[in-house]
């Protein structure tokens with residue numbers, strides 16, 4: 815990971831309490847106002863941050879993989895859906911399929927995704943800061959400040 819991206823993560827780690835307080839303020843905003851603030855900062859964040867120089871999400875957390883995702887991955891890999899599950903996944907405590915190793919088995923050495931066009935929906939949406947109804951996932955977004963430099967950036971900008 816680029817050193818400056820790691821610095822964002824370090825900042826989020828050291829500002830956990832401050833970010834938790836910010837979260838409480840954000841929870842008081844009207845839903846549309848909150849979406850607009852975060853969605854605009856998402857665009858700014860990804861003008862600065864290049865996922866190919868990071869890959870921290872793919873290296874450290876697993877997406878939840880749904881049946882539709884498994885079908886698509888199987889088609890891409892030209893193997894049966896059951897083989898995708900057996901080879902790459904396990905059922906977690908919440909009965910969701912997740913990747914069976916970390917970094918993700920599909921993350922390549924150059925940080926590209928081996929199954930990019932058929933990657934799970936959860937990967938496509940990560941870090942989920944360009945969606946509506948951000949108020950429904952604020953707690954998750956706070957956790958993501960520790961994983962995704964773009965989310966750290968968004969939190970720091972929200973304080974201004």
Ligand code: SF4
Pocket residue numbers: 871872876877918919920921922926927928929930933934937
């Ligand atoms: S499937 Fe691709 S995008 Fe999703 S975690 Fe694995 S490497 Fe990353």
Ligand code: SF4
Pocket residue numbers: 863864865866868869870871872940941961962963964965
């Ligand atoms: S989404 Fe965030 S954590 Fe994942 S590669 Fe991009 S900047 Fe890094």
